[in-house]
Amino acid sequence: MFIINCPYCGERDQSEFSCGGEAHIERPKQPTELSDDQWAEYLFMRKNIKGIQFERWNHAHGCRKWFNVVRDTSNDKIHAVYKMGERPPLK
Amino acid sequence: MSKNLRINKNNFIDQTIRISFKFNGQKLFGFKGDTLASALLANDIHLVGRSFKYHRPRGIMTCGSEEPNAIVQIGNDPSSTEPNVRATEIELYEGLEAYSQNCWPSVNFDIGGINNFLSPLLPAGFYYKTFMWPASFWEKYEFFIRHSAGLGKSPTKPDTDLYDHQYAHCDVLIIGGGISGILSAKLAAEKGLNTILIDDKNCLGGSTIYQEDDCFKINNDYSNKWLKKEIDNFKNYPNLLIKKRTSLAAFHGYNYLLAKENLTDHLGANERKNKIRQRLWKIRAKKVVIATGSIERPLIFNNNDRPGILLSSSIKKYIDFFGVKNGNEISLFTNNDSAYETAISLNKSGVKVNTIIDIRENSTSSLVKKIQKIGINILWGHTIVNTNGYKRIKSINVQKLSANGESVVGKRIKINCDCLGMSGGWTPMVHLFTQSGGKLKFKDKDYIFIPDMNKSPSDQISVGSCNGNFELDDLISNTIKNIKIFLDLDKTIYDNLNVVCSKESEKRNIWLLPSDKPLSKTKPFLDFQNDSTAKDVKLALREGFKSIEHVKRYTTTGMGTDQGKLSNMHALGIIADTTGTNMGDLGTTTFRPPFTPLTFGSIVGRNVGEFFDHTRKTAIHDWHVENNAKFENVGQWKRAWYFPKNNETMFQAVQRESKAARDGAGILDASTLGKIDIQGTDASEFLNRVYTNAWSKLAIGKCRYGLMLNEDGMVYDDGVTTRLGENHYIMTTTTGGAANVLSKLEDYLQTEWPELDVYLTTVTDQYSTISICGPRSKNIVKKIIPDLDLSDVNFPHMSFKNSKIDNVNCRIMRISFTGEHSYEINIQSNYAKDVWIKCMEAGKEFNITPYGTETMHLLRAEKGFIITGQDTDGTLTPSDLQMDWIIGKKKYDFIGKRSLYRSDTIREDRKQLVGLLTEDPLEVLEEGAQLVEDINKKPVEMLGHVTSSYFSPNLKKSIALAVVRSGKKLKGKRLIVPMENKNINVTITDTVFYDKENKRLNA
Known part of the structure; x- marks a missing residue:
């Protein structure tokens, strides 16, 4: 059970949050112009890395805000937390 | 029949308070401070159970949580009986009743004992190999195997005890109250840190607290006396919380730990009433000190499992701590100096030590010299080749070891004894370190795995013998040195301690000791509870198992309730020796939580019965109860299902309700539907993007049905949304989908479309919804709100009006899920029940009939309206539902649009x-x-x-x-x-x- 430093509320227990999967996958602005393959790439393809992963998290039982987390999936160490729209560190 | 083996000296047992208890129905006595095991041993009872597979007689072997044999059933009350309790851990209380497990009809005469004589037919993997075919017979085999297997019996009635959870936060958590834990706690507390010290026993001090000998001195005082003063001094530290009878169960990431505190398990029945039985502590510690100590290893030799064979250090604890001697003629078998400490203690208490069999050729430590001075016979370079005695050890056969230790030579010597202590060295308790994600390293010199501090996963440290420091001087100096760095201390009160102790100079380790018989004719037990022997491990290797995880599962070594705390290391050693691998390269099996078993009660805590989950009730719920409603669970909601009258069946009630709703009027509590208030200048654009149909042109005061998809094009939720104002909508969702829809919409607003000016607020609980349908619904609404114009021209289907009922604002929508002329009254929940009753009274003359969810489902099915989640399952597109009409083809985009013409969806x-x-x-x-x-x-x-x-x-x-x-x-x-x-x-x-x-x- 790790601790996440919500950029709006501060450090809270993991049980207050829900994970929204890989971060920085932008919804295509013009989906109609995409081929089936391109759309499928957006729709289905997600990385599942052992190591440093960029993730979306939601403070579901708190401020309800979405934000980004850089987490090492091998040991759950969180290296950075930053708001939506902010530039990812280390990337 | 039973003898008293208690000696009259020690500070830990209160021999003035006698406690009566029963074991297998026999009434016995012990003293306050005893464990069940020490009380049984004081009554000369060694035989306490039968082994799992061969039903061999087994006795108490240890004095702690590593006990493999003495696991008993406590009590026989169907709601509180507890199986698999270690007799070595349970404190004696007045009226305790304990029973042996895995034997029938009794522990002394056990029919399953025949398996012992069939054992040549029951090698490792016997069940896997024998019951494979024909496959269809497995169910029949399983019935018999399950009946002959299994240790204790589960309670059959609900647990009546109270359990509790508590959170704790601290600067430093110290696990283990032995000498290294005490030193660490003192240094942390002295620095002013908020410190918690936990220990699973009822007495702090570990094994040092009863170590009273010239060979072990601190500042010229006996080590136990010195430590006692340090513990007594703890009361001066208000920032130190000490939790005894508390065992650490799990060490998770980010220094999050679970510990179980026993609060009443040591009390008699009268003292337990209305008290919390166990508390699960959920601890967040900034820093953790692991000081869990080490467990003595057995030795692996032929028939090393007979009752009366104990760990040497346990014999010492029973005599020094509990004042109980384990026999009158004791022999010791060792590969290190620890057994000599036991011999000194026994000698001091007047117990005869026959012989010490030492596999080493020599040792020159002060402990050994002392024994030689006393004159106890030591057989250097010898091993035990067999033990005799079925229900209690009677004698041992000893022979000289060959130089390489692989065989025995010379004459067989027979030595009589009624108790045998064995010491195979010590295993550091690294379980918690590895649970937290730490990696181990192998120390060749001592044949032990210790924590690799360079690969520590969190802010923690292991000190004392769990870090491989076994000798008192090393242990103290290293603990202080490491804690100083860990807690950033300059000078400490312990900087100039003068420690004297015996030093061990010679070592010899043989994982599997040879016998005069071939291995196939011997029984050298590794896992005493699961009856796996060194033979089984070797067989598994011959059959091609290579990974230790596979060997473990195939032979079941280390898979009992004790999780192989005693002999997993020997199994690894034998695998390493047989395959010619280095033990460090082989690694260990995975240690998983909990370290010792947890009760389900402590895991669940107070979350039982009505506290198991939230129950959501509508504001009108009480009326439904009063009117005989049957309820169904929809998510956490209790929804009225149907309202049976005069012993109607569900079918009859639903038929009557459905007919009444179409013939006269029906009334439904629809308050559970999700309601989301949407405001902002971009609200219309937002709805355009989340629903499949167009919303920009919806006039104020109008309602529209909308279908919401996932990006994969599959129907996700549906509901009617009403435009209340230029920039104000209220959306309804399905009952079960409300929370998910809100978070999905929030997700899009915050991450994909932050430029939209839209605010979402859930108002599900704030508004209640009363739906009145049927040809007479108009008459009823007219009676309640006489000034509202209900004409179809001014208040058509799919429109809404603000109104008042008795001066309370309400929203009336003309929407219909039944196909009938309908009104939905939305009103603040505080007034909902009154308005409902008002509707019932107004509708009486029109035969208004309350109906529940079942009738609602029937009526909508007559109209072919879908229920998302019932008619859809996340694999249907709008087109699959024959709802192509709801797709805004002219809209450039909405959630899921692109997926509607993927090759698969078309x-x-x-x-x-x-x-x-x-x-x-x-x-x-x-x-x-x-x-x-x-x-x-x-x-x-x-x-x-x-x-x-x-x-x-x-x-x-x-x-x-x-x-x-x-x-x-x-x-x-x-x-x-x-x-x-x-x-x-x-x-x-x-x-x-x-x-x-x-x-x-x-x-």
Whole structure:
């Protein structure tokens, strides 16, 4: 059970949050112009890395805000937390 | 029959308080401070159980949580009896009743003991190999295997005890109250840190607290005396919390730990009443000190499992701490100096030590010298080749070891003894370190795995013998040195301690000791509880198992309730020796939480019964209860299901309610539907993007049904949204989907469309919804709100009006889920029950009938309206539902639009929603039943399944909705619903069964 430093509320227990999967996958602005393959790439393809992963998290039982987390999936160490729209560190 | 083996000296047992208890029905006595094990041993009872596989007689072997044999059933009350309790850990209390496990009819005469003589036929993997074929017989085999297996009995009635959870936060958590834990706690507390010290025993001090000998001194005082003063001094530290009888169960990431505190398990029945039995501590520590100590190893030799054979250090604890001698003629078998400490203690207490058998050739430590001075016989370089005695050890056979330790030479010597202590060295308790994610390193010199501090996963440290420091001077100096760095201390009160202790100079380790017989004729037990021997491990290796995880599972070594705390290391050693591998390269099996078993009660805590989950009730709930409603669970909601009158069955009630709603008026509590208030200048644009249909042109005061998809194009939720103002909407969602819809919409707003000016607020609980439908609904609403213009021109279907009922603001919507002329009254929840009663009174003359969710489902099915989650399952597009009309084709984009013309979603043979009519109109289909075309073609091809099915009282026939492959094209086609006893003929129809022209909406 790790601790996440919500950029709006501060450090809270993991049980207050829900994970929204890989971060920085932008919804295509013009989906109609995409081929089936391109759309499928957006729709289905997600990385599942052992190591440093960029993730979306939601403070579901708190401020309800979405934000980004850089987490090492091998040991759950969180290296950075930053708001939506902010530039990812280390990337 | 029983003898008293208690000696009159020690500070830990209160011999003035006698406690009576029963073991296997026999009444016995012990003293306050005893464990069940020490009290049994004081009564000369060694034989306490039978082993798991061979049913061999087994005795108490240890004095702690590593006990493999002495696991007993406590009590016989069907709600509180507890299986698999370690007799070495349970404190004696007045009235304790304990029973042996895994034996029938009794521990002394156990029929299963025949397995011992069949053991040559029961090698590792016996069950896997024997009961493989024929496969169809497995169920029969399983019945018998399960009955002959299994240790204790589970309680059969609900647990009546109270359990609790508590959170704790601290600067430093210290696990273990032995000498290294005490030193660490003192240094942390001295620095002013908020410190918690936990220990699983009722007495701090570990094994040092009863170590009273010239060979071990601190500042010229006996080590136990010195430590006692340090512990007594703890009361001066208000920032130090000490939790005894508390065992650490799990060490998770980020220094999050679970510990179980026993609060009443040591009390008699009268003292337990109304008290919390166990508390689960959830601890967040900034820093953790692991000081869990080490466990003595047995030695692996032929027949090393007989009752009366104990760990040497346990014999010492029983004599020094509990004042109990384990026999009158004791021999010791060792490969290190620890057994000599036991010999000194026994000698001091006047217990005869026959012989010490030492596999080493020599040792020159002060402990050994002391024994030589006393004159106890030591057989250097010898090993035990066999033990004799069935229910209690009687004698041992000893022979000289060859130089390489692989065989024995010389003459066999027989030595009589009624107790044998064995010491195979010490295993650091690294379980918690590895649970937290730490990696181990192998220390060749000592044959131990210790924590690799460079690979520590969190802010923690292991100190004392769990870090491989076994000798008192090293242990103290290293603990202080490491804690100083860990807690950033300059000078400490312990900087100039003068420690004297015996130093061990010679070592010899043989994982599997040889016998005079070939291995195949011997029983050198590794896992005493699961009866796996060194032979089994070697067999597994011969059969090709290489990974230690596989060998473990195949032989079940280390898989008992003790999780192999005693002899996992020997199994690894034997594997390493046999395969010629370095133990460090082999690694260990995985240590998983909990370290010792947890009760379900402590895991669940207070979250039982009505506290198991939240129950949500509508504001009108009490009226439903008063009016005999049956309820169904929808998510956490309790929804009125139907309202039976005069012993009606559910079918009868639903038929009556459904008829009344179409003939006169029905009233439904629809308050559980999710309600989301949407405001902001971009609210219309937002709805355009999240629903499939167009919203910009919806006039203020109008309502519209919307369908929401996932990005994959599948239907996700639906509901009616009403435009309350220029920039203000209220959206309704399904009952179960409310929370998910809100978070999905928030997700899009915050991450994909932050430029939109839209605010979402859930108002599900704030507003209650009363739905009145039927041809007389208008009359009823007119009576309640006389000044509201209800004409179809001014208040048409799919529109809304603000109004007042008795000066309370309300929103009236003309929307219909039944196909009838309907009104939905939305009102602040505080007033909802009054308004409901008002509607009931006003509707009395029109036979207003309250109906529940079942009738609602039936009425909407007559109209072919879907229920998301019942008729859909996340694999249906709007087109699959024959709802192409709701897709805003002119809209540039909405959630899921692009997916509607993927190659997969445009397939014509997708499953599509259709109506079904049965050939026999009285035959009601089962929901979930399969649909097939040709029952004779094998394999039978499944075309789809029934999603909704009812008997319609208004149509007087059975109706159903189903999803069927290419269903849209199959109208009129006959299919078969094969059931267990019959095949039902059905015809595919339109999904709308009733009032296809929608005339009744304005009736």
